[in-house]
Amino acid sequence: MRIHATVRPVLGCLAVAAALTGPALAQQNIDKLKQMKVSGTDLNIPPVPQTGKNADAIRENLKRVKLPPGFRIELFAIVPDARHMAVAPSTNMLFVGTRKTSVWAVTDRNSDGVADEVKAFAPSLNFKVPNGVCWTKDGFLIVAEHNRILNFPAAEFFYEGPDVAVIEVVPQGKLIPVEEESYNHGARTCRVGADGMLYVTLGQPFNVQPRDKLKLYDEVGIGGIVRLNPFDGSKREVFARGVRNSVGQDFNPKDGTLWFTDNQTDGMGDDIPMGEINRATKAGQFFGYPWIQGKTRITEFGYDKDALPPNIVAAQVLTEAHAADLGMSFYNAKQFPAKYQGGFFSAQHGSWNRTKPNGAQVLFTSLKPDGTADKTESFASGWLDDSTGTFRGRPVDVAVMKDGSLLVSDDYAGAIYRITYSEAKAAN
Template sequence: MGKSRLCAATALALLCSIPAQAADDALDKLGGFRTTGTSLDIPQVEQSGKKAENLKSIAQKIKVPDGFKVELYAIVPDARHMAVGTNVGVVFVGTRKSKAYAVTDRDGDHVADEVKEFAPSLRKSVPNGMCFTKDGFLYVIEHNRALLFPAAEFFYESPDVAVAVIAEQLIPKEDESFNHGARTCAIGPDNKLYITLGQPFNVPPKEKLKGFAEAGIGGIIRMDRDGKNREVFARGIRNSVGLDFNPANGELWFTDNQVDGMGDDIPPGELNRAPKPGMNFGFPWYGGGKIRTVEYKDDEPPADVTFPEVEYAAHAADLGMRFYAAEQFPEKWRGGIFAAEHGSWNRTKPIGGRIMFTSLKPDGTADKTEVFAEGWLDPKTGRYLGRPVDVAIALDGSMLVSDDLSGAIWRISYGE
C-alpha cells in the first residue's frame, strides 16, 4: 500500500476490533494519518418534505409479487452502488460524481434517520464501487483509484476517516474516460478484491486491444486486499457494472452492457458466469450474445469465447446484481440473482426500469429469468420515474434498490 492521506484521531484505538492480520497492514498506514481540520458538522440530506412525499408516491406505483411491498428507505442524491456494513448495517452509497454517502437507520424502523456525506475531507472522483469484506473493511473504487477504509462503520460520523490508497492507478491515465468509468467491486471466496473495468468506447479501435487486454480494461481484475498481486481475471467484457459470487459454490457472475446503435432489439444485454480465471466473453468480436459487431465482423474471434448464461433485453442496461442469500423472502427467491435494470436511452421504445430475477438450476447454471419489480418506467408516456442502479441485501433480509434518477434508495420487504 502507498502512504495514506487521512485519519480520525481515534483510529489507533479502533484497531483492536480489526482481525490481527488485517490490523498489521493497517497499522503501517495509521502512523501517517492526520486530522484535516474539516468541520465536524457534516450537513445531513433532508429526509422529509415535498421530495419525500413525491418519492413515496412513486413507491406506490412499483409492482411486486404478492406479499412484497416497496417503500422509500432514504433520499440519497445520485445514489449508485451500495455496500451494507457487516456490524450495524450502515449503508454506504457511491455516486458517479464526487461524493459518497453513509445511510443510517438508528431506531430500526426500516427508514433511514440520517444521510450524510461519507469522508467529506477526502477528495473523490467517481466513487461508484462499494464492497465490504466479511471482517468489516470497506473498499471504495473510484474511476482510477482503489481505497480501503479499515473501520468505516465506526468512522463514518467524522469528516476524517481512516483510509489507505491500495491502488493509485487502475488504468493508464491516457485511457481515463467518464464513459463506462463507473467501477464495481466484490470480495471473492479467495479473499481477493475483484474490480470491473469497463472500456471507454462503444466498440474500441483495433489498435487499443493489446493494451486493454494487458491492463484488464474491458474485463475484471483481481488483487490481494492490500492491492498487491494484481492480475486479469476475465476479458472480452464491454462494460460490466455489477458482479457477485454465488454463495453456494463461489462462482463469479456479472452483468455486461452491450453495443449501442445496432438496432432497437439487438444486441442483448448479458448475465455471465465465470467459474474460473482466464475466460474470454467475446467482446469486441461479439456485441452481445452471438451478435457480431460491424467493426470486427471480418476478424476471427477467439476460439474459447464463453457466451452468456442469460440474454437480457437489448439496451435495458442491467447494472448491479446480487445473489439472495437471506431468509426473509420466500423459498422461490432464495439462492437466485436479482439485477437492476437502469433503463434504455437509445431505443425507439424505452425499456427497463425494473428488477429482474434469475433462478438457478441444481448444477449452478441459469434457469428462468423474470421480472420481479417494475413501474419505474411509465409504459404510457415512456417517462422514467426512477432508474434502478444496484441491489443490496440489508441485514434483516430485505432488499435495497438504489436509484440515481430520483435520488433514492427503495426498500422491498416481504411479510411485514
C-alpha cells in the same frame, strides 16, 4: 461582461493556481489521514433532508411499482445520485457510491426499516466517481473510484467525522493508464471473493474499442475484471476478458462462481445486441467482446469479418437490448419465499439508445441444481411510464439487508427503496 486586458493575466494565474491547488490539497489530505492526522475539514457534516415534498413525491411514484403478491416497496432513504451499495456487516447502516464526488453513509439508528441519517462519508477526501463500494471479510470498506482504490478500516464505526483512517490500495492514476481515463464507462464495481482478493470491473471507454487498443486493454484488464490484494494492490492479474462494460457483479456463495452483468453496444438498432449476465467459473476466461455480444457479431472496425476467437464463454442470461443491466446480488436470506432463495436479483437502469424506452426494473433469476441460470423474470417494475415513455426512476443496484429485505438504489430519483415480504399480505 468585458474583462480589461490588464486583468486577464491575473485571472489566468489565479485559474492555474486553483487547478493546481485542488489535486495538491486532496493528496495532502489523504497523506494526513494515512498518518492519523486531522485535515482541518469542518467537523460538522450536514445531513441530507429526509422529509418534505421530494420524499412525498417519491412515495407517490412508488405506488406505480408492481411486485409479486405479498411484497411491499417503501422509501428507505433520500440519497442523492445513489448508485452501488455496501451493507455494513455489524451495524444497521450501509455505504452508497455515486458517479460524482460523494460516498454516502446511510444509517437506520432505531432499526425501523427507514434511514434516520444520510450524510457524506470522509468529506475531507476528493473522491472522483466513487461508484464501487464493497467489504472485506473483516470489515474494511473498499471504495473503487474511476482510477483509484481506497480501503477504510472500521468505516462503519468511525464515519461520524470528516477524517477517517484510510489505506491507499491503488494510488490515483494507477488503476488504468491516465491517458485511458474517459467520462464514458468509468464507474467501477467491486467484490471481495472467498480467496480474499478484490475483484474490480473495468469498462472499456469506447462504444467499440478500436483495434489499436486491443493489446493494451488485454494487458491492463480494461474491458474485463481484474483482481488484486485489497490492502496493498499486490498480486494484480486480469481475471476475465472480453467484456464491454460490466457495472454489476456478485459471487454465488454456494459454488464461488463470479456472476456479472455486461452492457450492450449502442447504435446497432433497437433489438440488438442483447444484454448479458455472465458466469465466470475460473480465472482467464474470455467472454467474446468485441467480436460478439449476445448472439450479435459486432460490425464496427470489421470485427464481424474475423473468425471468432476460440473458447468464448457464452452468457448465462440474455436480456432485452439496451435495458442497461447494472447491479446484482444473490439472495441467501430467509424473509422471501423459497422460490427466491439461492437465486439473484439484478437491476436494469433503463435505455437511452432505443426508439421505445425499456428497462427500469428489477429482475430475478433462478438457478438450476448445477448452478447455471434457469429462468429470468421481472420482479419489480413500474418506474417506466409506458403511456408517456417517461422514467420516474432508474434502478441501479440491489443489496440484501441482514433482515432479508431487499434494497434498490435509484440515481435518477436520488433514493433507496426497501422491499419486504409478508405471508399475510400474500394470502390476501
